[in-house]
Amino acid sequence: MPRERRTMPVTGNKRRQRDSQPQPCRFVVRQAVWLASSASLLVLCCATPTPSRAMSCRSLLELRLEQTTIFSAELVDSGKFVPPRMMRRASAEFFTAFNTLPTFCRVRAVARPSSDSEINIEVWLPVAGWNGRYLGVGNGSFGGSINYYRLGESLHSGYATSSTDTGHRGLPSESAWATNHPEKQADFDYRAVHLTAQTAKSLIQNFYNSAPTRSYFASCS
Structure with missing residues (x-):
């Protein structure tokens, strides 16, 4: 009669020893996948173009x-920025540290959307x-x-920023400019802020060769 082959059971200790043995094939495969992924990320990183500045500050005059x-x-x-003579600060919290501002392009x-309009605009680009x-x-x-207080505050925080006189000059409490001037009233109501935003976004696009990722307006009365 043929002899019966007996299979010895694998004990728990031996199974753990076997499972704990190095798996060279599996390690090599994992290492190869990791290296391939790293190489792909490196290629993608290096292939991403860095935006170049489209126009210099001075050349924005040509826009x-x-x-x-x-x-x-x-x-x-x-x-080096020295603000012109301004109205008294409405709040002690207003920014005044103009001597700490970084280098910026001041535009x-x-x-003049109408014959009776004169809307002054400033745009500051870090x-x-x-x-x-x-x-x-x-x-x-x-x-x-x-x-200028809020312009300085915004620039100091890294924003491209803008402000307007809303189409007239005077103290915040004065309203005589609006009498018999419906176009100036329209400038104050909406046109000044709208045209300022349009101007600022055009300057940003041409200066940085990139549109802003987010746009905000901050004000109070």
Whole structure:
């Protein structure tokens, strides 16, 4: 009679020893997959183009915009901006540390959507450290001046920013400018802020070669 082959059962200790043995084939496969994935990520990273600046600050003067004329575009070195004489601060929290501002491109423009319109606009574009966002800032009551406090605050936080005098000059409490001037009333109501935002976004696109990822407007009265 043929001899019966007996199979010895594998005990728990031996099974654990066998399972704990190195698995060279599995390790090599995993390592190869990891290296291939890393190489793919490296190629993708290196292949991503870095946006180049489309226009210099000075060359923004050449930009042609509908209803708006750019009359000044200049680089302001870090800490060198001196604000013009401004209205008294409405709040002690308003930004005043202009000597800490980074280098930026200061663009000034005027919009004339009607024969009785003269909307002054300022757009500040940080040369380095732009956060990719645009923040338009308003002014209180009846406006009447560029809000340099909020411009400085926004620039200091990394935003490309803008402000307008809303189409007239004067103290926030003055309203005589509106008498018998329906076009100036329209400028104050909506056109000034709208044209300022349009101007700022065009400048951002041409200066950074990129549109802002987010756009905001901040104001109170």
